[in-house]
Amino acid sequence: MAATAFLGELKMNPFGETFRFSLGTTCYFFGLIWFQQLRPFETGVWVGVSLLLFRALLTHNQGVAWDDALLHHLPSTIYYLLFALTLTLTNLRRRLEKPLMVGIIGAGGDLLANIGELTFRNLLGAAYPLDTHTVLILALFGCLRSFFVVGLYNMLMIRQLRLLGDQQNEQIQHLLLLNASLYEEGFYLHKSMGHIEDITRNSYELYKQLKTEEKSGRLPSGYSRHALSIAEEVHELKKDSQRILAGLDKLLRQDTIEERIELKQLTRLVVQANSKYAQMLGKEIDFHQHAEINLTTNRTYALVSILNNLVANSVEAIQGAGSIGVEVRLSQAFVEWMVWDTGPGIPDSEAEYVFQPGYTTKYDSRGNPSTGIGLSHCLDLTASLCGTLEMTRSGSTTQFLLRMPTSELLQKQREEWSS
Incomplete structure (x- = not known):
C-alpha cells in the first residue's frame, strides 16, 4: 500500500x-x-x-x-x-x-x-x-509495465533458483565426502567380518578339543566352558557388526545421492573440499586440476576416499604455501590419476615403507605422530577396485599414481546395457 x-x-x-x-x-x-x-x-x-x-x-x-x-x-x-x-x-x-x-x-x-x-x-x-489512438497508447503502456514486471520477476526467480542450486550442490558435496568416509569404515568392517568369523570358528574348535580332553581326564573341568563362552561372545560381536554393516549399506546406497558421477566432477569435488581444508589450516595453496575425461562411474565413494586421502596428505605436507596438482588421463584400458605437490617429499630411503600401516611423516604440535594408516587404507581400497597405487618421482617432487581399469569403473553401466 x-x-x-x-x-x-x-x-x-x-x-x-x-x-x-x-x-x-x-x-x-x-x-x-x-x-x-x-x-x-x-x-x-x-x-x-x-x-x-x-x-x-x-x-x-x-x-x-x-x-x-x-x-x-x-x-x-x-x-x-x-x-x-x-x-x-x-x-x-x-x-x-x-x-x-x-x-x-x-x-x-x-x-x-x-x-x-x-x-x-x-x-x-x-x-x-x-478512440483508437487513445486505446493504442493505453495498450502500449500496459504492455510495457506488465512485461517489465514479468521480466523483473523472472530475473529474480532465476537468481534465487541459482542460489538454491548452489546450496544444494554444496550439500550434495558434503554428503558425498561424508559417505566416502563412512564407506571406508564400512569397507574395513566388512573386511574384519571374515576375521571375526575365523575367530568364532577357531574358538569353537578349541572348545571341542578341550571338551574331549576333559572327558578323557587329561584336563580338569571348566576349561572347555570358558572357551565356549569366548566363542559365544565373539559370535555376538559378529552379529553386532553385521547389524552395523547392514545399516551402513542402507545408508551408502548410491541412488540416495547420485547413481553415477562424471570423473571430472568427482575430481573437482575432491579439489574443492581440500581447498577449503587448506584455508582452514591457514595455508596458501594453488590447486591445479586437469580432468577432461567424459566418463561416468558408480564407484563414487571408493574413488573419493582414495583421492581425498591423497590430496589431504599433500595439503598437510605443505608448509605455509605451495602447489598441488590433480591430473586425470586415459591410458589405454586404464584411467590414471596423478597427484603431486611441492611439499618436502618422501626420502628415497623410506619409499618402501610408505604403504605400510603406521608409516607417517606428519607430527602434531606436541611431536606426536599421526596414525599412519591413510595410505594403507588407500592401497586396500584400490585393490578392491582391481586398481594399483604407487609412488613415483619427478625430480624432487613426490607423486602418487592411481590406475583404475575402465572395465571396473564402467561395470554397472555394462550390466545395464547388457540387460
Missing part, C-alpha cells in the same frame, strides 16, 4: 493533468506476483483506498476542499479495483509458471482498468476521447 502510493507520484500525464501513468501500477502488479500469499482483489481494494486517501491528502494540503479532493482521485481507485478484479477472474496465481500468459493478463488488465478509469472520469465531467 505504501510503496504503491509513493511510487504513484512518479508519473506522466499523457492526456491532461488528472489522468496519469505511474510506477504505482508496476509496484502493485509486482507485489501480487512476488508475495503469492496476497489475494489480488482484497489487496486491490486496500491499495485503492489507501491511494485515494494519500492523494486526497496531498491535494487538500494545496488548498482544495476534502470533497473535491476525494472526488478528483476516486477514478484512480476505480482503476485498481478493475485491475484487481481482472487478475482475480483470470486466475493469475495458477499461471505464474507461464511468463508470456502472465504478461498478457497484466497488459490486458491494465488496459481494461485504464479504459474504466477514463470512462468514470468522463462521467464526472471530463472529456477524454476513447
Whole structure:
C-alpha cells in the first residue's frame, strides 16, 4: 500500500493533468506476483483506498476542499479495483509458471482498468476521447509495465533458483565426502567380518578339543566352558557388526545421492573440499586440476576416499604455501590419476615403507605422530577396485599414481546395457 502510493507520484500525464501513468501500477502488479500469499482483489481494494486517501491528502494540503479532493482521485481507485478484479477472474496465481500468459493478463488488465478509469472520469465531467489512438497508447503502456514486471520477476526467480542450486550442490558435496568416509569404515568392517568369523570358528574348535580332553581326564573341568563362552561372545560381536554393516549399506546406497558421477566432477569435488581444508589450516595453496575425461562411474565413494586421502596428505605436507596438482588421463584400458605437490617429499630411503600401516611423516604440535594408516587404507581400497597405487618421482617432487581399469569403473553401466 505504501510503496504503491509513493511510487504513484512518479508519473506522466499523457492526456491532461488528472489522468496519469505511474510506477504505482508496476509496484502493485509486482507485489501480487512476488508475495503469492496476497489475494489480488482484497489487496486491490486496500491499495485503492489507501491511494485515494494519500492523494486526497496531498491535494487538500494545496488548498482544495476534502470533497473535491476525494472526488478528483476516486477514478484512480476505480482503476485498481478493475485491475484487481481482472487478475482475480483470470486466475493469475495458477499461471505464474507461464511468463508470456502472465504478461498478457497484466497488459490486458491494465488496459481494461485504464479504459474504466477514463470512462468514470468522463462521467464526472471530463472529456477524454476513447478512440483508437487513445486505446493504442493505453495498450502500449500496459504492455510495457506488465512485461517489465514479468521480466523483473523472472530475473529474480532465476537468481534465487541459482542460489538454491548452489546450496544444494554444496550439500550434495558434503554428503558425498561424508559417505566416502563412512564407506571406508564400512569397507574395513566388512573386511574384519571374515576375521571375526575365523575367530568364532577357531574358538569353537578349541572348545571341542578341550571338551574331549576333559572327558578323557587329561584336563580338569571348566576349561572347555570358558572357551565356549569366548566363542559365544565373539559370535555376538559378529552379529553386532553385521547389524552395523547392514545399516551402513542402507545408508551408502548410491541412488540416495547420485547413481553415477562424471570423473571430472568427482575430481573437482575432491579439489574443492581440500581447498577449503587448506584455508582452514591457514595455508596458501594453488590447486591445479586437469580432468577432461567424459566418463561416468558408480564407484563414487571408493574413488573419493582414495583421492581425498591423497590430496589431504599433500595439503598437510605443505608448509605455509605451495602447489598441488590433480591430473586425470586415459591410458589405454586404464584411467590414471596423478597427484603431486611441492611439499618436502618422501626420502628415497623410506619409499618402501610408505604403504605400510603406521608409516607417517606428519607430527602434531606436541611431536606426536599421526596414525599412519591413510595410505594403507588407500592401497586396500584400490585393490578392491582391481586398481594399483604407487609412488613415483619427478625430480624432487613426490607423486602418487592411481590406475583404475575402465572395465571396473564402467561395470554397472555394462550390466545395464547388457540387460
